[in-house]
Amino acid sequence: MANGFLPICKEDMIERGWEYLDFVYVSGDAYVDHSSFGHAIITRLLESHGYRVGIIAQPDWKKKESITILGEPRLGFLVSAGNMDSMVNHYTVSKKRRHQDAYTPGGIMGKRPDYATVVYGNLIRQTYKRTPIILGGIEASLRRLAHYDYWSDKVKRSILLDSGADIISYGMGEHSIIEIADALNAGIDVKDLTYIDGTVVKVKDLDSIYEPVVLHSYEEVKQNKVSYAESFYTQYQNTDPFTAHRLVEPYSEHLYIVQNPPSKPLTEIEMDDVYKLPYMRTYHPSYEKEGGVPAIKEIKFSLASNRGCFGACSFCALTFHQGRIIQTRSHESLIEEAKTFLEDPDFKGYIHDVGGPTANFRQPACAKQLTHGACKNRQCLFPEPCKNMNSDHSDYVRLLRKLRDLPKVKKVFIRSGIRFDYLLAERDHTFLKELCEHHISGQLRVAPEHVADEVLSLMGKPRNCVYEEFTQKFNDMNKKLRKEQYLVPYLMSSHPGSDLKAAIKLAEYCRDLGYMPEQVQDFYPTPSTISTCMYYTGLDPRTMKRVYVPKNPHEKAMQRALIQYRNPENYDLVMEALKKAGRMDLVGFGEKCLIPPRKLHSANTKKNPHKAKRRKR
DSSP states (O other): OTTOOOOSSHHHHHHHTOSOOSEEEEESSOOEESTTSHHHHHHHHHHHTTOOEEEEESOOTTOGGGGOTTOOOSSEEEEEOOSSOHHHHHBOTTOOBOSOOTTSGGGOSOSSOTTHHHHHHHHHHHHOSSSOEEEOHHHHHHTSSSEEETTTTEEEOOHHHHHTOSEEEOTTOHHHHHHHHHHHHTTOOGGGOOOOTTEEEEESOSTTOOSEEEOOOHHHHHHOHHHHHHHHHHHHTTOOTTTOOEEEEEEETTEEEEEOOOOOOOOHHHHHHHHTSOOOOEEOGGGGGGTOOTTHHHHTTEEEOEEOOSOOOTTOOHHHHTOSSOEEOOHHHHHHHHHHHHTOTTOOSEEOEEESSSTTOOSOSSTTHHHHOSOSSOOSSSSSOOTTOOOOOHHHHHHHHHHHTSTTOOEEOOOSOOOHHHHHHSSSOHHHHHHHHHSOBSEEEEEEEOSOHHHHHHHTOOOHHHHHHHHHHHHHHHHHHTOOOEEEEEEEESOTTOOHHHHHHHHHHHHHHTOOOSOOEEOOOOSSOHHHHHHHHSEETTTTEEOOOOOOHHHHHHHHHHHTTTSGGGHHHHHHHHHHTTOGGGBSSSTTOSBOOHHHHHHHHHHOTTHHHHHHO
């Protein structure tokens, strides 16, 4: 094919001399042939194994014929909502419709439906009654069993049932998708593929399921929040590929959803092989007339050096999707990709990122994980770093130095999250010096998330004193290097456990820091996180203790306003919150006060009625 992209229409197939396809991949994202996009990895991987694959990107779900443009595939349809859950893509935490979609040509919103995986699956099934449908991507991965859905405020069934699909390839999917493809190609019926690691299937009985752990039934978790929390935590304890059991969720006497253990982590060689597939590294040329796909901007000159995260923050779904075991690419693989940047006319000498879910995780937390898995009942960093943890950053430092030495490279940035408690665990602080000296430009964004230890504990984050220690060491290092650089903390309001008292403590922290964030992230209850389980049930599934959950929109607005207490538009909310919490000592003219008395505020507003509007703009 002339342009190197996979077929998106019959003409492309004819150009390749293909009369049929083995697989058709239906995606909620535009077609971007770059390794940061799940559809690109899976389709190129299948292609490397000899399968013919085409892509239908963002089909018009209101028209059945949109799903037939490439014909019926020989082996099956692959379906994904895209790089994001479609509901997170579409709606803010306040359930207001977003205005832009970075994964759509021109950033236009509305090119995919709500609950895209379910809609696409049913659209295919209406036309092709028997063709296998394999779900993948983060939306399917995190909704693979019964789950609380924030947008409908309901416990939904496994997405496998609502979509009409046959099987889910959950997680990153490289191992499982090839096993599925090879089995289908060998003539095995999709209904008999009940044994593949990294998949979820539906069965009529448990005769063929080896040593299952039976969860509470869907009807029970739908009716009983205690049962929901218990079921969720059992799932959480079975996310490791070395120790996980098969999980069974009953739906009726003759219908069970079975989750097989996760696929084994990719080796370094396998990771390298995935990233050296022949990606075009950009969006399909058919999108040029619409201005291209905005998401390519940040990733085009970035390097994905690792997968997985043993940080295990409660509000993050990575444990369920990529797992806790770190998988890395070799230096050679990353440098080879970086060299392709040098030939791109758009490259200005800046590598935007070298990282992953957590940038400074470049090896498993300990050697044991690669043979025995991650510990089931303890975390690597929380509440204290494990004594067996390997905190050596030398491999990452060597990699960054090699990238800095490449010709035409002016600066190598690190924009993925830095886990500061892991950084502090490094004894000689070589990485901190390298980070401050070479890899940030003025500001480093970090995520303490909160300052109240009781909230941080529920978040799975280190105590506030750890962040304070990092702040001090960061400032000392910059002083030593004679650099003027600052930390920009990400803060979260309304997380389970955060009451007005905790929110005021966060406001006082901002006051003492002399910092008012332009944006504050309200906690967003996305599928398959511990925090979402707490939000829905009011229970911490790890301890089954009750947790205070701020759900009232007005209280959430007060918590958010407290962090931005300097904004005049927030005055009334801040005053109300301080009164309600019995903290009127923070109203006045002292240096510790957050806001002045109401009369002075009113007088200032009358003197300058446009002040608030100017600040808002």
